[in-house]
Amino acid sequence: MTIPPNQTPAGTEKGARAATSVGAGIFLSRVLGFVRERVFGYYFGSSDFADAWRAALRLPNVLRNLLGEGTLSASMIPVYAEFLQEGKEEEASRFAGAVLGILTVAAGTLVLGGVLIAPILVGLFFSLWSPEKQALTTTLVRILFPMSGIFVISAWAMGVLDSHRRFFVSYVAPAAWNTALIVALVAGGAYWGLGQRDLVILLAWSALLGGGLQFGFQLPFVLGHLKGLHPSLGKGVEGVPEAIRNFGPVVAARGVVNLSGWFEIFLAGRLFGGAVAVMGYAQTFYLLPISLFGISVAASELPELSRMRDEDRSVLAERVAVALKRVAYFLIPSAIAYITLGDVLIAGLYETGQFGSAETLVTWAILSAFAFGLPATASSRALSSVFYALRDTKTPARIAYLRVAVSLIVGVLAMIPLDGFGFATLRLGAAGLAMGASASAWVEYVLLRRALSEKIGPHGPGLGSMLRLSLAATVAAAVGVSLQVMLPDAPPIVMALETLIPFGVVYLLLAAALGERTSLRRSTGA
Secondary structure, eight states, X not given: OOOOTTSOOTTHHHHHHHHHHHHHHHHHHHHHHHHHHHHHHHHHTTSHHHHHHHHHHXXXXXXXXXXXXXXXXXXXXXXXXHHHHTTOHHHHHHHHHHHHHHHHHHHHHHHHHHHHHHHHHHHHHTTTXXXXXHHHHHHHHHHHHHHHHHHHHHHHHHHHHHHTTOHHHHHHTHHHHHHHHHHHHHIIIIISOOOHHHHHHHHHHHHHHHHHHHHHHHHHHHHHHSTTOOOOOOTTSTTHHHHHHHHHHHHHHHHHHHHHHHHHHHHHTTSSTTHHHHHHHHHXXXXXXXXXXXXXXXXXXXXXXXXXXXXXXXXXXXXXHHHHHHHHHHHHHHHHHHHHHHHHHHHHHHOSTTOOHHHHHHHHHHHHHHHTTHHHHHHHHHHHHHHXXXXXXXXXXXXXXXXXXXXXXXXXXXXXXXXXXXXXXXXXXXXXXXXXXXXXXHHXXXXXXXXXXXXXXXXXOOHHHHHHHHHHHHHHHHHHHXXXXXXXXXXXXXXXHHXXXXXXHHHHXXXXXXXXXXXXXXXXXX
């Protein structure tokens, strides 16, 4: 079955609107996230307190990764969405209640365990840190473990809302968390005049409160769709056994990914001081386009593809090709902008207070290393959603194991020599870990594409299209760099606007001139 290029596959226009809703929610949340990071950088820079905060965020994040968003998307949404598609709303509500009950017990148990073993975790991962720095990190970890447990329940709410196509609500909800942290930083630093130690502890308590606010924001909308919700531990509830079967491989893969993340933070903790902090600043930028254009497409496509899984495979292939092209349209210029103009962007946002030029340069180096893998990472999110919609969670899981191995091997080999170079007291070892992440992202992308081709046939966005997008982004970057060199010195935020706005305008114009914008609009029905 061949679909003419001027026709939209079933549901693709709806999927494009859903992706826009997800992107809009993420954008608002991420804007507040950048405000939070700027204020955090002002007060903490790359200090020991910044290291402790970043480490304390990463260690409890195992809960969110194991039981939260990606895992629930793979196991819960396909089953729940199919109930809705068949008009079985009562069964869908019972299924959601059972998932909530099981999830709450699992998350609560892990939260308690994490709080109890926090000193052991910190001592194991950051044995080279001073006793004072370890003690502070332990305190923060104990506060943030319950926050991660709340995030797991919030991910359940997101799964329900996504299945009902209420994407904006679930993805704008993290704005409540960011707002809580911004208020704490401003109030504690500017009004109460707290020292760095007291301020970072206040920040942790505000993060816990913000997690509750995030879930509370979603709850009324969830209850509006789940009439008579009754949480239970009923494994015999229809749909639960299948969800648990889907859950197993994803949790196993997530477990390996978490071990990789923990090993990464373990390695960063053995680099020169400030490595954990600057890596966190770089990851904030790195995750922005992935969230806006990778996760938005993946999240919006999963419920729709789950409803379409019995369609002809050529219809699915056409829809996947459109999704990958939509991701590439935004991710290719993002990667090139980070590599060529990342210093301007970072300085414009962060360079204030305790965040100086050395932090800017090292953060740029790390961000550039991450950027090489940006298109692959975001595209892999969309590809994984296709497997989940087809009820195949094992293939992405197997590929994730290999991705983790490649990331660790390349990261370790690259970080050791790079840690001998740097600026001021900061070193570039963390850039080596970012290189490992990028290399593994491309391995995962290639393997996912190959495996998916066996299921649905050719589904690529097209080499010619990728080359045209790359050309447009490269020319735009050349314009931006030329302006950076030629324009007179200006405050960092002004220089960022003077170079990045022309970059964006030139890219959009060139992409349109090369036919890519028209092609994208035609394929999505926009």
